[in-house]
Amino acid sequence: MSPSSPSAVEVPSDLIAFDILSRLPAKSVLRFKCVCKQWLAVASDSFFLDAHTRYNPLTVSGFLVEDFATTTISTFSVDGGESPAIPDPSLSSLNRRSAASNxxxxxxxxxxxxxxxxxxxxxxxxxxxxxxxxxxxxxxxxxxxxxxxxxxxxxxxxxxxxxxxxxxxxxxxxxxxxxxxxxxx
Structure with a gap:
């Protein structure tokens, strides 16, 4: 079918990027923001963030608790199973003492x-x-x-x-x- 055919529909490339990126995990989207300016614009748009949240609902498997006396952070499981690991190693150093020093x-x-x-x-x-x-x-x-x-x-x-x-x-x-x-x- 030729591009001038009346039944040919051209879908804007940013709409395609929007649909694909909104279905990916957040970590991938953050990496893909560096691919090109168009993807950065799409992934930074508030409508995209809403769509991404709908396609990728958050599930709570555990939570972090800070001991104010020692400023240490511990993890706990919601369902009583094994405590989840801290998802990002940089979070293990997150505490009020370091934040207060900043x-x-x-x-x-x-x-x-x-x-x-x-x-x-x-x-x-x-x-x-x-x-x-x-x-x-x-x-x-x-x-x-x-x-x-x-x-x-x-x-x-x-x-x-x-x-x-x-x-x-x-x-x-x-x-x-x-x-x-x-x-x-």
């Missing part, structure tokens, strides 16, 4: 993203979301100023069944900021 306090991590604040001479510092794989980060707006006299915590939330977006919650020990007031009737 001026970073790690609040939480979720699906590879890390919620952090910088340590500074100021009483509070702005949180930021870090992707350690790409070293990209995004600053998070400061909580309201009236939270400063009390303790507050940040939580990183992600539920792919409802949305492919991450959420950050700021919880305060100040009861006047509670979303639910148990004293109300």
């Amino acid at each position: 001026g970073i306090f790690v609040w939480q991590s979720c699906n590879g993203l890390v919620l952090c604040t910088t340590r500074s001479s100021q009483p509070r510092s702005s949180p930021f979301l870090l992707n350690p794989t790409t070293m990209q980060y995004r600053e998070i707006p400061d909580p309201p100023a009236d939270l400063y006299p009390c303790k507050y915590w940040f939580i990183l939330l992600f539920d792919p069944s409802t949305s492919f977006q991450y959420r950050i919650a700021c919880l305060s020990s100040n009861i006047t900021h509670a979303a639910f007031d148990p004293t109300a009737s």
